[in-house]
Amino acid sequence: MEVTAEPKPTAPLLAVQHAARMLRIGGLVRIENGSEVGYAIAAEAAMSECDHAFLASMPHGGTLVLTGQRLAALGLPIDPRAIYELPLARAPRTPGLIAMLADPTAPVDDAAIRLEGIERSSRPTALAVIELCKLAGLLPAAILAPEGIDLPVNIDSTGVPLEAITGYRRLSASTLRPVSEARVPLADAENARIVSFRPADGGPEQYAILVGEPEREAAPLTRLHSECFTGDFLGSLRCDCGDQLRGAIRRMAHEGAGVLLYLAQEGRGIGLANKLRAYMLQDSGLDTVDANHHLGFENDERDFWAAAAMLRQLGIGRVRLLTNNPAKIAQLQQYGIEIAGRVPHIFEANAHNRGYLLTKALKSGHMLAVDELQQPKKSPNGARLSVV
Numbered sequence: 539m540e541v542t543a544e545p546k547p548t549a550p551l552l553a554v555q556h557a558a559r560m561l562r563i564g565g566l567v568r569i570e571n572g573s574e575v576g577y578a579i580a581a582e583a584a585m586s587e588c589d590h591a592f593l594a595s596m597p598h599g600g601t602l603v604l605t606g607q608r609l610a611a612l613g614l615p616i617d618p619r620a621i622y623e624l625p626l627a628r629a630p631r632t633p634g635l636i637a638m639l640a641d642p643t644a645p646v647d648d649a650a651i652r653l654e655g656i657e658r659s660s661r662p663t664a665l666a667v668i669e670l671c672k673l674a675g676l677l678p679a680a681i682l683a684p685e686g687i688d689l690p691v692n693i694d695s696t697g698v699p700l701e702a703i704t705g706y707r708r709l710s711a712s713t714l715r716p717v718s719e720a721r722v723p724l725a726d727a728e729n730a731r732i733v734s735f736r737p738a739d740g741g742p743e744q745y746a747i748l749v750g751e752p753e754r755e756a757a758p759l760t761r762l763h764s765e766c767f768t769g770d771f772l773g774s775l776r777c778d779c780g781d782q783l784r785g786a787i788r789r790m791a792h793e794g795a796g797v798l799l800y801l802a803q804e805g806r807g808i809g810l811a812n813k814l815r816a817y818m819l820q821d822s823g824l825d826t827v828d829a830n831h832h833l834g835f836e837n838d839e840r841d842f843w844a845a846a847a848m849l850r851q852l853g854i855g856r857v858r859l860l861t862n863n864p865a866k867i868a869q870l871q872q873y874g875i876e877i878a879g880r881v882p883h884i885f886e887a888n889a890h891n892r893g894y895l896l897t898k899a900l901k902s903g904h905m906l907a908v909d910e911l912q913q914p915k916k917s918p919n920g921a922r923l924s925v926v
């Protein structure tokens with residue numbers, strides 16, 4: 539494959555990367571939307587002395603921005619798909635209490651949770667700061683203050699245009715380019731190569747694993763695999779990712795060819811730290827969907843722009859997709875990749891992941907055999923490919 543030079547980094551993408559980094563370390567970010575400017579810090583990072591000073595400086599006008607999913611989980615009868623703002627003048631302003639509102643794994647003192655004055659928000663800066671928190675791998679909750687607030691003199695802020703945040707995912711995906719390629723014989727597919735891709739903004743690399751010589755015109759067997767550190771690498775039994783990863787490569791080797799995209803979308807896009815929080819919540823009785831909602835996220839925060847862009851870079855416009863997830867099919871189609879067929883990708887459940895798989899089938903519409911998951915047959919251990 540031809541290796542092309544990396545495109546020039548573009549300013550809006552870099553501004554978002556920089557702002558996301560600042561949010562992660564508790565820094566102050568300035569979201570600029572023409573005449574509307576919002577100063578924000580991430581709720582999760584609102585712990586430092588700088589944040590205490592920032593919080594103390596906003597008796598009026600500052601709000602805590604939370605997602606409807608998080609508030610619905612706290613028991614409020616609101617629209618889970620909307621964004622809400624809680625005026626800080628009427629709510630507790632200590633960092634500990636703010637973190638508690640944002641983070642269901644923090645110790646909770648119900649008496650301290652006061653949500654008077656909370657309102658649905660249509661402010662573009664409020665919507666954008668939630669997206670920026672998600673891009674930063676943080677819980678989707680932030681403190682937002684309007685321009686004109688008395689900022690403590692020693693606090694610097696990092697500016698980012700609002701439209702750079704809202705357009706980031708798509709633009710960043712469109713800049714992915716192959717950087718290097720090498721033969722890597724795999725235990726399950728000796729004739730395999732890995733191609734690395736980088737976006738122009740210094741964001742995470744993504745990889746394509748090519749088994750054999752996939753014929754571009756002939757709708758090669760294709761798998762979009764979302765990164766799962768615990769399942770892929772450590773062999774965690776909480777999910778089916780390890781089986782799906784190795785099983786996809788085995789199947790491609792058996793057919794003689796295929797393409798597996800290894801996508802930087804840990805935890806259905808919420809990141810590993812948040813996935814571990816979701817696991818904590820699942821250990822206290824929530825299922826995988828509700829755990830995401832309690833953290834303030836949607837059930838699935840992934841988009842497959844990057845996958846479509848990588849396929850296009852590889853010259854592949856038509857695929858047979860190995861998946862049980864209808865959303866992957868719909869999104870690839872929406873982004874211009876033709877789906878010539880779906881190939882089921884099901885492995886035997888174990889005692890630790892059966893509930894997870896059942897929830898995916900019942901709540902997320904995954905094409906899995908519900909009866910089999912509800913009434914497991916006695917069968918030997920080990921992965922097996924089966925077709926529904």
Ligand SMILES: Nc1nc2c(ncn2[C@@H]2O[C@H](COP(=O)(O)OP(=O)(O)OP(=O)(O)O)[C@@H](O)[C@H]2O)c(=O)[nH]1
Pocket residue numbers: 762763764765766767776777779782803804805806807808813816817826830860861862863866883894904
């Ligand atoms: N948030 C969250 N993510 C999880 C959990 N268990 C696994 N994951 C993540 O889910 C993703 C697995 O997705 P995939 O196997 O690519 O996709 P899928 O949606 O199951 O669809 P198919 O396997 O293609 O049918 C990985 O990023 C995992 O890290 C969980 O309990 N919570």
Ligand SMILES: [Zn+2]
Pocket residue numbers: 766768769770777778779780
């Ligand atoms: Zn997994």
